[in-house]
Amino acid sequence: MGRTTLKDIAEKAGVSVTAVSRALSGYPDIGEETRGRILRIAEELNYQPNIAARTLVTHKSGVMGLFVLGRAKGEGFSHPFSGQVINGFLDELTEDGYDMMVFKANRPPDSENSSYLDLCRRRMVEGAFLMGLRTDDPWLSDLTASAIPIVTMDMPLAGDMTFSVGCDSVSAVHAAIRHLADLGHKRIGIVNGYKEASISLERFEGYKSALTSLGLPFDPTIVAEADFTAAGGRQAFLSLIDKAPDMTAVFVSSDLMALGVLEGARERGLSVPEDLSVVGFDNIEMAAMSSPPLTTLDQPRYELGQTAARMLISACSGITPPSRVLLKANLIVRGSTAKPNKIKTGEVIEKAH
Amino acid sequence: MGRTTLKDIAEKAGVSVTAVSRALSGYPDIGEETRGRILRIAEELNYQPNIAARTLVTHKSGVMGLFVLGRAKGEGFSHPFSGQVINGFLDELTEDGYDMMVFKANRPPDSENSSYLDLCRRRMVEGAFLMGLRTDDPWLSDLTASAIPIVTMDMPLAGDMTFSVGCDSVSAVHAAIRHLADLGHKRIGIVNGYKEASISLERFEGYKSALTSLGLPFDPTIVAEADFTAAGGRQAFLSLIDKAPDMTAVFVSSDLMALGVLEGARERGLSVPEDLSVVGFDNIEMAAMSSPPLTTLDQPRYELGQTAARMLISACSGITPPSRVLLKANLIVRGSTAKPNKIKTGEVIEKAH
DNA sequence: TTACGGAGCTAAATCGATTAAGCAAAATCT
DNA sequence: AGATTTTGCTTAATCGATTTAGCTCCGTAA
Structure with missing residues (x-):
């Protein structure tokens, strides 16, 4: 298991270990000629520094x-x-x-x-x-x-x-709620994440303050909490819509949960965005591929x-x-949000004519 | 920056560094009483071994x-x-x-x-x-x-x-093609990955041999290649369906590409699974959430x-x-596969009555 | 001529562990 | 009792780098 060490290079170059170390680290106190020779030999022997040894002395592991x-x-x-x-x-x-x-x-x-x-x-x-x-x-x-x-x-x-x-969750959520309000929505619910995530608190704050600043009432019955999964989002939405069937839009704290909301909406026979507008958060890859594609807040993850x-x-x-x-998280408007539809679910067929 | 070392423990316990090292490593040549004392002190000082030092001598980094x-x-x-x-x-x-x-x-x-x-x-x-x-x-x-x-x-x-x-790609693809054939499909295309992935070759082999063993003809015009992305899958599918509109089913080498195929099908006004059956590969989370949910081969990724x-x-x-x-990759049958529908796209409305 | 300074290099200590070799005292055997 | 083994521990070398201190040689200033 003959790994090349500084010593090997030193011997071959006819200099001390110190000289090799300093040459390779670029210190200025090694002569041009010597440095060249050392570098060449190091290359030749495919020298790779032993980082464990370096770490031991420098206390920096990289x-x-x-x-x-x-x-x-x-x-x-x-x-x-x-x-x-x-x-x-x-x-x-x-x-x-x-x-x-x-x-x-x-x-x-x-x-x-x-x-x-x-x-x-x-x-x-x-x-x-x-x-x-x-x-x-x-x-x-x-x-x-x-x-x-x-x-x-x-x-x-x-x-x-x-x-x-x-x-910046607060301003992001503001943009989302404003978008829904601009479309004409008055009853906007929220499916938030669990309280133990700090973002949940921030997004809830954003939601509340956005409603206030838009002159919309805050109603705790259209607030639900889920576990950031699609299944949880679906569940939370179902309980929400069953309690408050007049809700026309919902802001969801993550796209994954929003996809669950989409599923729940399908189950209840609600079509998105005609009967229900949905805004997600994150802009995960999946968000663009769902049907309808999700309006969401893009987090610059990379x-x-x-x-x-x-x-x-x-x-x-x-x-x-x-x-x-x-x-900044930017609002990306896709197909899951539209003007609220006043016609009830049972009458949708009429609308098609 | 006083990290605890073996030496610290040794001094406090009144023994040599070696004794401490051996006690902590569980060697049997340290007395019960001494070992106890050492362990207690190590605990007390919240000793964490310096792995760089250990690696240097043992040549094992863990x-x-x-x-x-x-x-x-x-x-x-x-x-x-x-x-x-x-x-x-x-x-x-x-x-x-x-x-x-x-x-x-x-x-x-x-x-x-x-x-x-x-x-x-x-x-x-x-x-x-x-x-x-x-x-x-x-x-x-x-x-x-x-x-x-x-x-x-x-x-x-x-x-x-x-x-x-x-x-085992070959037997997995066999299961997929057999599933489609059992449903009655005769024109089964493939959207494969690029050739530089070894799985692409295997899956292509599986596709060809499955057709042969089921007595179906192999037709190179319904073979396409993409880059394992959704966009690529969509593109490949479009070129395929435009060349061969009589294709009723397509096997896709990855779910991501299959989601692209679903998108392409929507664009062409084909409904899945009525007009087109789609089978994916991988069973990524998204596969269960698309509409329709994707029939696919589940790879036990974990x-x-x-x-x-x-x-x-x-x-x-x-x-x-x-x-x-x-x-083994297991076939998961979901909503994207069904019996082939002989009625053409334009006539679908009639079927609804 | 002597002293000083810089350029170019080396010797040796050090980081914190592991481990081979060895030693003293106690336990066991004969 | 004397020889031998076992138990429990220590000393010192080692891994492969970095770094401090210092040394030698040479040129230049005083």
Whole structure:
């Protein structure tokens, strides 16, 4: 198992190990001629530095951690939202010479396990990006007190070394509700995510304040909560529409749930957008492919990931990034929203003539 | 930055560093009483081993590499297929105490870059799992000659240290075609993936041999090729249906492309499954949510990932796994397949009465 | 002539673990 | 009792890099 080491190069070049190390690292105190010879030999021997050795002395691993949190087997990477974020994060890291190590914490009572930060310390991870953090996470206080930079997706933490990226939910939801109101909707419901997600609170705030600023009444009977899955969205919608059949539009806190709403609407014989307008959130790939295609708020997922990476990298270089970066989510109008239809379901056929 | 080291524990416990190391590693040559004391102090000081140091001497990093290959920005993690595979892979690794490092190689002419194996060597990665490898990959011969275990998704390589996981495409496609034939279809087309994916070849073989064994003629005019995207699938289908309007069913090599086919069918005014039956492959989450929901071949993605991890782990422990493991893809019949409808598109309205 | 300074390189310590070799005391055998 | 083994621990080398301190040689200024 003869891996090439600095020593091998040093011997072949007839210089000391130090000289080789410094030549390869670009220090100016190695003569041009010697440096050339060293570089050539290194190339020849296909030298790859042993990063474990380097890490041991420099205390810098060149590794950033990614934590994909979630309880169930099916969550985590398979969520249609995460993919592009991770792509952006990894691309940006790679660009700057960092590598990425991924940790997954499911298993609800993770208390027995080591905290996220312990995992980082073992691997000398320099900074971490956490996706899917919830307000009821058992390690929240550890994270807040972290000594290494932490970037969280969506959920800001109040630590010196904690930063967050996300989209401006409030103004995004405003745009969505305004769009519905402009079309003429008066009874606009909401299918929100669970309370333990910080975005749920923000989006609810956005919903309420948008109604107020548009002069529409807020009615708690057309507010439902689901678990960010399609099945949950469907369920929540059904209970909503059964309670309030006069609802003509619904804002849904995620596209996945919105797809469930679409399904529920079909089940109740409501056609979208004629009988019901639906606005989602996220603009996942699926949103453009459903029938009807979903009007939604586009989150720039790739850029969110990139931003997280850049914040982490700059924090690691001693340049403190802003503690919270908010990107803009843009409204994409597709086929799931239209003017409210006053004709009842049973009369739709007439309309066709 | 006072991280706890073996030395700290040793001093506090009044023993040598070796004793601490051996006590923590569970060697039997440390007295019960001493071991207890050491363990307690380690706990107290929240000791986390420095894995870089350990790796340096043992030459085992406890890290497996995951390579998510793909050319475009949007590929890689965001592909609806990868998520669950990665979940299974990571869960299984974590179970066995391994961590995962992820590398991404896009940038078409990756020649300037280091090969996959160089990346592994730098990080002392013990084994690697490659997803999305193509037959025209520039590093194919390096991989085949690899000294560390490599597991590839779908595409088998002929090396001593190369293994592969995948689904038995041929028998899966047989089941799909038989299902269509049983329904009464005689003109069954195929939208396949590009040739550089080994699965495309296998699925094409399955398609041809299934037709033969069912006594149906093979007709190259109803064979099309796309790039595994929805847009590509739509495009390929359109050219197919325009050439052969009498085609009543189409087998599509991936669900994503199949969703594109559904879109294309809508555009041409064909209703699925009445005018056209569609069978996909993969059973991605979206497949159950389209309208109509897609009949497809379910790939056990999570299990594929788990299997890859187990093969890698066992290969790293010196136990050679089988060079190729094929799981079964099961046919899931949903709403996109039905008996062929002899009535032409224009007459569909009559049927409704 | 002596001293100083810079250029170019080396020696040796260090990071934090693992592990081979060995040693002292206690336990066991003869 | 004396020899031998076992138990429980220590010493010191090692992995492969980085880094600090210092050394040698040469040119130049005083």
